[in-house]
Amino acid sequence: MSQPNPPQHFICPMTLEVMKHPYRHRQTKFNFERDSILEWMYFGNATCPLTRRRLHPDDFEENDELRQEIKEWKTREQRSEDTNVDCCKDCEDFLTVAPRKTRPHKEMTSARESHILNLRNRVLLKRDERIRASGVAV
Known part of the structure; x- marks a missing residue:
């Protein structure tokens, strides 16, 4: 499963x-x-918002190492999210099937709908994790 929150030093x-x-x-x-x-x-x-020390633009430098770490973390996260979606062929077909009467027998339809609900819940949980991580009240 993917890491729910980024490392603190990436924020x-x-x-x-x-x-x-x-x-x-x-x-x-x-x-x-x-x-x-x-x-x-x-x-x-x-002044610095954290330390209240005097600031000048020349006091700063690009942090290429951290930028690369973040880029690698994002790549791993994306790969992890992609592998977490265990969508079967039937599920893919379900998304493209038009009228309900053309769907396969009841058990297959029920399994597909269950899988779709599972995917929907994953999306909602991911959104809730992001909201909690941001500290915004719901």
């Missing part, structure tokens, strides 16, 4: 999302999403 402390372009402060070694921290400074915030 930008400002956006609370997985970083696409990690930008590391040279002294504190804290990472931020590049656009977020640059926008923070652009709008006149001269």
